[in-house]
Amino acid sequence: MLQFIAKRxxxxxxxxxxxxFAIYGALYLAPGSPIAALTGGRTLPPEVMxxxxxxxxxxxxxxxxxxxxxxxxxxxDLGESIPLHESVNTLIAQRIGTTLQLVLFxxxxxxxFGVSLGxxxxxGRGAVDTGVLFASTVSxxxxxxxxxxILQFIxxxxxxxxxxxxxxxxxxxxVKHLTLPAIALAAxxxxxxxxVTRTAVREELDREHVQTAVSRGLPWSDVVRxxxxxxxxxxxxxxxxxxxxSLIALSAVVETAFALNGLGAYLVQAAQNxxxxxxxxxxxxxVVAFVITNVVVDxxxxxxxxxxxxxxxxx
Amino acid sequence: xxxxxxxxxLTVRLKMDSGMREVITGTSLSIAQGEAMGLVGESGSxxxxxxxxxxxxxxxxxxxxxxxxxxxxDVLALSGDELRExxxxxxxVFQDPRAHINPVRRIDDFMxxxxxxxxxxxxxxxxxxxxxxxxxxxxxxxAKRLRQYPHELSGGMLQRVMIATALxxxxxxxxxxxxxxxxxxxxxxxxxxxxxDLRRERGLSMLFIxxxxxxxxxxxxxxxxxxxxxxxxxxxxRLLHGDPLHPYSAALVDARPDIDSxxxxxxxxxxxPLSAFEAPSGCRFATRCSFAQDSCREHEQVIxxxxxxxxxxxxxxxxxxxxxxxxxx
Numbered sequence: 001m002l003q004f005i006a007k008r009x010x011x012x013x014x015x016x017x018x019x020x021f022a023i024y025g026a027l028y029l030a031p032g033s034p035i036a037a038l039t040g041g042r043t044l045p046p047e048v049m050x051x052x053x054x055x056x057x058x059x060x061x062x063x064x065x066x067x068x069x070x071x072x073x074x075x076x077d078l079g080e081s082i083p084l085h086e087s088v089n090t091l092i093a094q095r096i097g098t099t100l101q102l103v104l105f106x107x108x109x110x111x112x113f114g115v116s117l118g119x120x121x122x123x124g125r126g127a128v129d130t131g132v133l134f135a136s137t138v139s140x141x142x143x144x145x146x147x148x149x150i151l152q153f154i155x156x157x158x159x160x161x162x163x164x165x166x167x168x169x170x171x172x173x174x175v176k177h178l179t180l181p182a183i184a185l186a187a188x189x190x191x192x193x194x195x196v197t198r199t200a201v202r203e204e205l206d207r208e209h210v211q212t213a214v215s216r217g218l219p220w221s222d223v224v225r226x227x228x229x230x231x232x233x234x235x236x237x238x239x240x241x242x243x244x245x246s247l248i249a250l251s252a253v254v255e256t257a258f259a260l261n262g263l264g265a266y267l268v269q270a271a272q273n274x275x276x277x278x279x280x281x282x283x284x285x286x287v288v289a290f291v292i293t294n295v296v297v298d299x300x301x302x303x304x305x306x307x308x309x310x311x312x313x314x315x
Numbered sequence: 316x317x318x319x320x321x322x323x324x325l326t327v328r329l330k331m332d333s334g335m336r337e338v339i340t341g342t343s344l345s346i347a348q349g350e351a352m353g354l355v356g357e358s359g360s361x362x363x364x365x366x367x368x369x370x371x372x373x374x375x376x377x378x379x380x381x382x383x384x385x386x387x388x389d390v391l392a393l394s395g396d397e398l399r400e401x402x403x404x405x406x407x408v409f410q411d412p413r414a415h416i417n418p419v420r421r422i423d424d425f426m427x428x429x430x431x432x433x434x435x436x437x438x439x440x441x442x443x444x445x446x447x448x449x450x451x452x453x454x455x456x457x458a459k460r461l462r463q464y465p466h467e468l469s470g471g472m473l474q475r476v477m478i479a480t481a482l483x484x485x486x487x488x489x490x491x492x493x494x495x496x497x498x499x500x501x502x503x504x505x506x507x508x509x510x511x512d513l514r515r516e517r518g519l520s521m522l523f524i525x526x527x528x529x530x531x532x533x534x535x536x537x538x539x540x541x542x543x544x545x546x547x548x549x550x551x552x553r554l555l556h557g558d559p560l561h562p563y564s565a566a567l568v569d570a571r572p573d574i575d576s577x578x579x580x581x582x583x584x585x586x587x588p589l590s591a592f593e594a595p596s597g598c599r600f601a602t603r604c605s606f607a608q609d610s611c612r613e614h615e616q617v618i619x620x621x622x623x624x625x626x627x628x629x630x631x632x633x634x635x636x637x638x639x640x641x642x643x644x
Contacts, residue, residue, distance in 0.1 A: 208414040215372055216429045216484065217403030226428075227417050234419075306419055306464040 004302075008295045012288070019287040020073070020280070024066050027276045056082060069280070078281035083273055088281040092263065096285070098167055099251055099262035101174065105182035106189070107244045114190040115236060118197020122205065123224065132194065140191035144250055147184040148257035155180060165259040181258040185251060189243040196239040200232040207231070234304050241297030245290045319520045320346040320369065320488060321384045327364050330376030336592040338364045340544045341381070343618070346488070351514065351521040353531030353538035353552055355567065357588035361544040362524045366490045369522070370405050371398060386487065403433055406486035408510075410493040412473035416465045423461035426480045433484070448479035452509050471502035478510055482517065489514060489521040496525070507534060528567050532556045540564045543599040544591025550624035558636070560626040562604045565638035598628070606630055606638070 044052075053059040057068055069079060078088035121132030142150075156164035168177035204210060205228055213223045252264030259265075263282050270278035302308045327339040339361040346352045354362045367373050369383055371390060383390040385401065393401050409415040416425050426448070427441035436444070442461065449457035452475040465473060474494060481489060491510065495503040511534045514521050525531050531538045535552040540563060548561040559565040566584040586603035595602060597612040604611070611629065618627045621635075628634070 208409065208411065209417040211372060212407070212409065212415045213417070213428075215370055215402055215405075215407045216433075217399040217401070218429060218432055219399065222432055226420075231417065231419055304419070307466050 004299075005295075008298070012291045012295070015291050016284065016287060020070060020284060021066065023280055023283045024069065025062075027279060028062055028065075073281075073284065078284070079277035081270075081275050081278050083275055088277050091266070091278055092281055092285060095261055095263050095266050098260055099248075099255070099264060102178055102181055102185065102251055102255070102260065102262060103244070103247050105175075105178050106185040106247055107240075109182055109186040110189045110193055110243060111240060113186075114193025114240070115197050117190075118194040118236075119201055119229065121194065121198040122201035129198075132198065136191040136194040138191075139187050140195070142187050144184050144188065144253045145257055147187045148181070148254055151180045151184055152258070167260055178260075181254045181260060184257070185247055185254045189247065192243060193236070193240055197232070197236050200235045201228060204228045204232045234301065237300050237304060238297060241293060241300070245293040245297075248286050248289050248293075317348055318345045319348045319350075319386060320522075321382075322365070322369065323382045323384070325365065325368060325379065325381035325383060327361075327368055327373065327380075328378040329364075329374060330378075335378060336590075338544055338591050339368070340591050340594075342541070342544070342546050343381075344539050344546060344549065346520050346522060349518040349520055350537070351511075351523055351535040353528075353535035354522055354524045354541065355526060355528050355531050355538055356541035357526060359543075359588050359590040360541040361591060362541055363492055365541070366407070366492050366522060366524055369488075370402060370407055370490055372402075372407070399433075403429065403484060404486050405488045405490060406481035406484060408474075408477050408481050408489065408491045408494040411497050412477045413465065413470060416473060416477065418465050420464075421461065422463055422465065422468070422476055425465070426461070426476065426483060429484045444483060445479070448483050449476070451482075451513065452476075452479045453505070454479075471498050471506060474498060474502075474506050475509065478506070478513070482513055482519075487520065489519055490524070491521060492524045493526070495530075510534075527571075528556065528564075529571060540567065543589045543594040545599055545627060546618065546625070547600065547627045548624065550626075554624070559638055560621055560624055560631050560635070561600075561628050562606050562634070562638050563600045566603075569639060606634055 050059070057065050060068070072079060076089070078092070080087055081091060084091070117132050117136065121129045121136075124132070152164040155161045162180050163177050164180065166177060168174045207227075210223060210227050213227045214220075218226075249264070251262060252268050254260070255262040255265035256268055263285065267279060267282045267286075269275075270282065322342060322344050325339055325342045326337065328335040328337045342361065342365055344352065344354075344365075354365065356362050364373070368379055369385070369390065371393065373379070379391055381391075385405070388397075388401065390401060423442060423445065426445040427436075427438070430436040430441040430444065431438060445461060446457040449460055454460055454472060454475055460468065460472075460476075468476065474497075477494070494510070495506050498506060507530065513519075521535075523531060523535055528538070528540075532552045532555060538550060538552040538555045539546055540548040540550075540555075540561065542563050548555070548559065548564045550560060550564075555564060556568055559568055563584075569582050570584060572581055584603055589599065589602070591599075595612070597614055598604070598607065598616045601607040601611045608630075616627045616629060618625050619631070621631055
């Protein structure tokens with residue numbers, strides 16, 4: 001177990017290194033310059049330009065700049081936003097909470113509805129199954145931005161049940177504010193999880209060991225719980241994990257649509273403002289979150305399936 | 316001997332994409348208390364489906380006609396708790412133990428599950444009984460095995476676990492569906508010997524499904540031969556080998572190479588085995604039988620009693636004692 005975690009941490013570092021280089025390189029190659037955003041398009045005297053460039057190391061060669069940024073990042077300093085004159089760490093810290101809450105909320109919805117609908121569809125055959133398939137098809141065809149607009153229109157404007165913009169104060173108010181965004185974010189993924197759950201449960205139902213359990217006269221509820229669902233949990237966990245990891249990136253769209261001050265929306269905004277330090281910082285945070293989610297999935301997978309061992313797990 | 320199981324005129328049709336397909340036609344057999352009945356035939360002959368019908372394990376949408384009576388109870392009419400109780404009394408040992416034991420649960424859990432859930436045996440007691448049962452089937456260090464997962468055990472050992480587990484719930488009838496086919500020959504012999512011993516000790520009835528006529532002869536009291544969904548012969552097991560009544564049984568006997576002499580060529584039954592739904596009218600074996608004549612193909616063969624056995628062949632009396640020599644001319 002420890003060895004496995006150590007291995008995965010080493011992989012995390014390697015992934016981050018590659019990702020940071022890719023992000024830094026992409027932004028270096030991207031058109032536009034942070035100074036243009038800073039000056040608002042005005043032409044500055046060359047000596048002032050030179051001063052600014054020196055201040056932000058913009059005149060250094062690419063690799064030197066990357067190295068400077070990387071060493072600072074390793075020490076926990078993600079740099080400074082040029083347009084805002086503020087530490088990137090602070091800017092991220094102010095927004096990460098909203099994104100975490102949103103992703104957590106959406107994940108709960110995905111697991112709750114995706115898994116249960118999938119199970120109902122698989123066990124319920126006939127009309128019930130058709131209903132589940134239909135609902136999941138509609139839901140799968142609904143991209144987050146479209147879902148956002150539709151939900152805002154129906155539940156926010158027409159029915160007035162939920163606020164459509166902003167984050168809210170306190171627990172209840174926050175939940176209220178995040179309900180529609182979380183649904184919009186969860187829609188497509190819930191459909192995917194429903195489909196995978198349904199297939200996994202169906203497959204498990206047809207397995208020989210389930211037939212053994214039936215042949216022994218065990219109650220159907222025991223057969224389903226102890227053999228069908230227990231075993232189907234393995235593929236379901238994998239897909240839920242991957243889906244949740246993808247929510248982190250998808251949250252940008254939903255946060256923008258609902259005017260939530262989260263990391264995703266801010267990433268888009270920062271990219272538009274050529275606020276390179278912020279884009280790099282947030283991207284790095286997203287990569288970390290993605291990799292950590294995957295490690296958690298791997299561990300869960302090994303816990304659920306005794307045939308899978310974590311690296312060379314001691315007996 | 317009193318009959319524990321009586322199957323009368325059982326016909327089974329399965330739901331396929333192309334409609335209902337008949338897999339068993341009018342099968343009858345009976346097993347007495349403590350008797351071992353062999354059920355022999357090629358793939359697709361309906362042996363496994365017969366066992367599944369007895370244990371009520373046929374797939375969804377299957378249609379059954381005729382009757383299956385177990386200990387006076389009409390099995391085909393059971394549902395709910397009564398059906399579960401019936402299944403608990405009929406233990407099945409499947410062909411492939413690796414596929415038939417849940418891979419993510421420990422041996423302990425597999426073995427004690429029905430005791431705990433159906434017989435309300437406390438966990439500790441159930442485990443002690445499981446350990447004893449493992450020792451009975453010749454598994455060393457049962458405490459360790461109980462803690463292991465199925466993938467940590469060999470196929471032969473898993474089949475022993477399967478047998479031990481089947482006997483643990485004290486069933487009245489054991490359905491062994493090709494339970495040694497997936498094992499290598501030495502393991503097969505060991506597993507077979509264990510199964511036979513334990514069955515006799517407990518006076519348990521058994522339906523032993525195999526395509527190995529000699530194996531059936533060695534462990535069974537009587538043997539039933541099936542072809543294309545029909546019973547073609549039922550005979551005392553020790554007689555079937557030396558003095559088969561039906562040309563198909565004879566062909567099966569001859570298809571087995573003799574260990575004492577070197578054969579130039581292994582003898583096979585010409586043609587391929589048929590399933591019930593593709594069988595011709597008249598005698599179903601006629602297409603592959605070297606004794607078939609026009610009258611065989613013209614009318615459906617009926618099962619008749621002959622010399623203490625039952626045979627489904629109109630020429631049985633006439634061919635008595637000649638079926639083996641003539642089977643492969």
